[in-house]
Every structure is written in C-alpha cells, then in structure tokens.
Amino acid sequence: MTPDELVAFDQEHLWHPYATTPSAVPPYPVVSASGVRLTLADGRELIDGMSSWWAAIHGYRHPRLDAAIHDQLGRMSHVMFGGLTHAPAVELAGLLTELTGLPKVFLCDSGSVSVEVAIKMALQYQQALGRTRRRRLLTVRGGYHGDTFGAMAVCDPVNGMHHLFAEALPRHVFASRPPAGYGAEPDPGYLAELARTVESHTDELAAIIVEPVVQGAGGMYFYSPAYLSALRELADAHGLLLIADEIATGFGRTGELFGCEHARVKPDIMCLGKAMTGGYLTMAAALCTERVAEVVSAGGGLMHGPTFMANPLAAAVSSASIRLLLERPWRREVAGIEAALRSGLAPAAELPGVADVRVLGAIGVVETQAPVDVGLAQKAAVDHGVWLRPFNRLIYTMPPFITSTDDVVRIAEAVVAAARTV
Known part of the structure; x- marks a missing residue:
C-alpha cells in the first residue's frame, strides 16, 4: 500500500x-x-x-533487548503457566522481588489486568480473614488505573474517561484529590479530612489504591509524598491493604526507581507494567507481601489465570530491560x-x-x-x-x-x- x-x-x-x-x-x-x-x-x-x-x-x-527477544524466540515463544514454569519467568520474578522488597509475583497481561489482580488480592485477603463486609476500596479523586471494569471503578468517577459506565460499576469510596505540588508542605486540613474519610468507612473497606506521587492519565498531576505516607499510616491503623499503582511511575520515571520511594513507604501490593518490558511487548505484574499471599492462599488461592500469563518472550525482554536500566x-x-x-x-x-x-x-x-x-x-x-x-x-x-x-x-x-x- x-x-x-x-x-x-x-x-x-x-x-x-x-x-x-x-x-x-x-x-x-x-x-x-x-x-x-x-x-x-x-x-x-x-x-x-x-x-x-x-x-x-x-x-x-536496542541491541540488548532485540537480542533477548531473538534468543528466547529460538527456545520457545510461549507455554501455558498452569502447572509449568520456565527460566524467563523465574529470572524476572527474582529481579522484581529484589527491587521492590515484595516476595510474591503474579505476572499478567497488561497494566489494567494487574490492577484487576490487585483488587482481587485485596478482596480475597479480607474475605479469608472473615471480614466479609470489606468489599470496597478507597482512592482519591483524579486517579486513573486502567480501562477494564474493576480498574475503571477506581478511576475518577466524574472527571475521568469512564463516566459513561458509572451505573454499571461497583461504587467505591473517593477521598478528595490531594493538594497539588510535589514539593508543597502537607495541608493539615486535608490530612484530617483524609483520616475522617477512612475512619467513616473502615468497616466496609478492603484496601486503599493510589498512584504514588504522580497521577498519570487522570491529569498528569503531582502531589506531595507526605500524603502517600499518610495513606500508609491510615491503612495500617485500620487493617487495610495499600495498593500502589506504579504502572506509570515505576522504573525511574519520577526520579526514583518507584514512586513509593519518594515517601519511603512499602505497599502491600504493587502493580507494575509499561516500562517493565522496555516497550517491546505487553506484560505486567502484581506483587504482594508474604502476609497477603499466605492469607489469600489459605483461603483457597488467587482466582485469576490469564492465558498468556508469564509469556516467555515478554519475561525475557523484561529482565533484559530491567538489567539495562540498572546498569545505566x-x-x-x-x-x-x-x-x-x-x-x-x-x-x-x-x-x-x-x-x-x-x-x-x-x-x-x-x-x-x-x-x-x-x-x-x-x-x-x-x-x-x-x-x-x-x-x-x-x-x-x-x-x-x-x-x-x-x-x-x-x-x-x-x-x-x-x-x-x-
């Protein structure tokens, strides 16, 4: 043509x-x-x-990334991950656990799917602990977490891209957007409001989900790491999990390897994607703490399984991309x-x-x-x-x-x- x-x-x-x-x-x-x-x-x-x-x-x-794809293609392009494993997935999981401090890795298809998996982890965690009323999440306005239905439900319900689906989505709890400005002094009034919002919904909340420091497609909006620290403290105080959506902020984009590092906090669950493969193939990950994995596993196992989970080509180029980043x-x-x-x-x-x-x-x-x-x-x-x-x-x-x-x-x-x- x-x-x-x-x-x-x-x-x-x-x-x-x-x-x-x-x-x-x-x-x-x-x-x-x-x-x-x-x-x-x-x-x-x-x-x-x-x-x-x-x-x-x-x-x-990039020659290193091209070579990783070609080398893996000569071995196998894909194999199901149910009941099987392979070196590219194991190597990638080792890198991710070392970098994040989160020991359990669920490899999936895309950023939106990693958010879906994270939400399932949080809900199954609370269910397994017998907290059956904890079926909602808390987030802040202005966020964007993906285009699948679970992810859409925690995107901004008014000013986001998904208002057309509002009546079909689960209703979660939205706190006000943090005051603008990465370097701004934290607003005591906002912190108090945030605490009241969490406290008033504690019995029905399973987790808090946010994009650390930078809200991406919801407005390219920057906020102080102090608010991320406050959310970590509130989650701990009320038995909630903290989910960090690092799909856009991960792998150095904000000046730290992960957005959470600006606040020196560790989430219970972290979502990764985008730059993980260096842009070569679609792949994402949802990582969690040992505690989350133990509780969910005791409750019967995580109920998710993508066909192309842990695709060897994507896993191989992800490891190559991460190693290249760390060497640069x-x-x-x-x-x-x-x-x-x-x-x-x-x-x-x-x-x-x-x-x-x-x-x-x-x-x-x-x-x-x-x-x-x-x-x-x-x-x-x-x-x-x-x-x-x-x-x-x-x-x-x-x-x-x-x-x-x-x-x-x-x-x-x-x-x-x-x-x-x-």
Whole structure:
C-alpha cells in the first residue's frame, strides 16, 4: 500500500484508542523506529516525546533487548503457566522481588489486568480473614488505573474517561484529590479530612489504591509524598491493604526507581507494567507481601489465570530491560531530562492559554485553560520534528531516558509550539 492507501484503509476499518471510527484526526503512518526516532511513511523523522505511552524508556531497536527477544524466540515463544514454569519467568520474578522488597509475583497481561489482580488480592485477603463486609476500596479523586471494569471503578468517577459506565460499576469510596505540588508542605486540613474519610468507612473497606506521587492519565498531576505516607499510616491503623499503582511511575520515571520511594513507604501490593518490558511487548505484574499471599492462599488461592500469563518472550525482554536500566546512569539521565524540560517549558507559562507548567523527573506537563485541539497541537509538534499525543487540557511529554539534551530541548520547543495553538 502507498501511505495514502494505508491511512485510508486504517480510517475505514481500524478503531484507535479513545477515538471515533473513522478517527477525527487521521493517524500518521510509521514505517520504522530506532533510538528515539520514529520514521514516517513520507520519510520524516520525529523525536518520540511519549516513549510510546511511557513504556519505551530505552528507545527503539536496542541491541540488548532485540537480542533477548531473538534468543528466547529460538527456545520457545510461549507455554501455558498452569502447572509449568520456565527460566524467563523465574529470572524476572527474582529481579522484581529484589527491587521492590515484595516476595510474591503474579505476572499478567497488561497494566489494567494487574490492577484487576490487585483488587482481587485485596478482596480475597479480607474475605479469608472473615471480614466479609470489606468489599470496597478507597482512592482519591483524579486517579486513573486502567480501562477494564474493576480498574475503571477506581478511576475518577466524574472527571475521568469512564463516566459513561458509572451505573454499571461497583461504587467505591473517593477521598478528595490531594493538594497539588510535589514539593508543597502537607495541608493539615486535608490530612484530617483524609483520616475522617477512612475512619467513616473502615468497616466496609478492603484496601486503599493510589498512584504514588504522580497521577498519570487522570491529569498528569503531582502531589506531595507526605500524603502517600499518610495513606500508609491510615491503612495500617485500620487493617487495610495499600495498593500502589506504579504502572506509570515505576522504573525511574519520577526520579526514583518507584514512586513509593519518594515517601519511603512499602505497599502491600504493587502493580507494575509499561516500562517493565522496555516497550517491546505487553506484560505486567502484581506483587504482594508474604502476609497477603499466605492469607489469600489459605483461603483457597488467587482466582485469576490469564492465558498468556508469564509469556516467555515478554519475561525475557523484561529482565533484559530491567538489567539495562540498572546498569545505566538512569538517575543522571532522568535528572538531565528534568533540568532541560524545566528550562525549555518555562516560556509556556507566559502564554495566554496556559494554566500551569510542571515538571518532575522525566515528565513535563503544560496544562491549558481550554481543551486542546489534538489535530492542531499534533501538527505543530510534528512540524517541529517531534511526536506528542495531547489529551483534554494537557500537552505533555515523557521522553525515553536515552534522549539527548539537544533532543529534549527540541521536544520542549514542540510542546511550547503546541501550546500556542490553544
């Protein structure tokens, strides 16, 4: 097909995420990717400012990751995990337990599924302890945890993407969103309100679930680690489990290896995904403490089993990606991206349509006062040689960690140019 024919067929038959069919904004056809650059069908090269939705932290076609896939493909591409095991899964579990301090690992298909598994763990844990009324979760407004039904139920019920399904979802408990600002002093009034909310629902709560420090697709919103610490203390005081959704924040994106490390807390259950495979394949994990695993197992075992659970190809490339990350000076790389984004995005704060500019780790956000025209904003970025994917009132970037300072500067210029279209 020619590029025009490819796009025409796509528009006729393919349904893209969060979009109509055909898409209101025709997609850009990509023919290859290498390093931090995407090559379009017309020959243009774009710096990837999105890490393919925050997953490709090492960029594309990394020789170490390519080799891991090829080596494993020569052995076996997949085998069921029911009653069988294999070296890639065992090696990956060893890495994850060492990094997180959580000794039990459930490998699954995607981030949304890991949230489903975490919710099941929490509910089965309370049921096994005889606390049969504890069937709800507590979270904070503004969060996003995935697109499957259990995950949707703990996403923001008003301002999130899933309000159309509100009447079909379980009703959980939503506390107010934490005050904004990673470095802000904790608000005693908010902490008191949070405590009252937990206390008033203690008898019906199984767990608390939050995205540590950064709320991702719910608004690219940063909050103080003090509030995460407070949730840990409240969970302990009331017999609740703390679930950390680290799917977007895990593996260095915020400047710490995991978001929970900003508050020096350890959750009872942790969800991982996205960057775990370096963006090569879909895979996720739900990890938990020994105590959670013992109680759930005593109650009959965890009731979940994906067909492609612990896929050897995905497990092999995950281990390779994690080892590569740990061998790299990733903290210095992320700090360099943070510094370049702070400087490069600063001019956006002076634009009339901009409400806020914020940066944390390898995350840069320009929040606008009105919804972004995605087509216009993307064209402005593409004209600057950069790929971005704005949504709602957010023009943001999460570059691969290997992105050079010069390329981060270009990304920031593209974000500012996109913001000028609002």
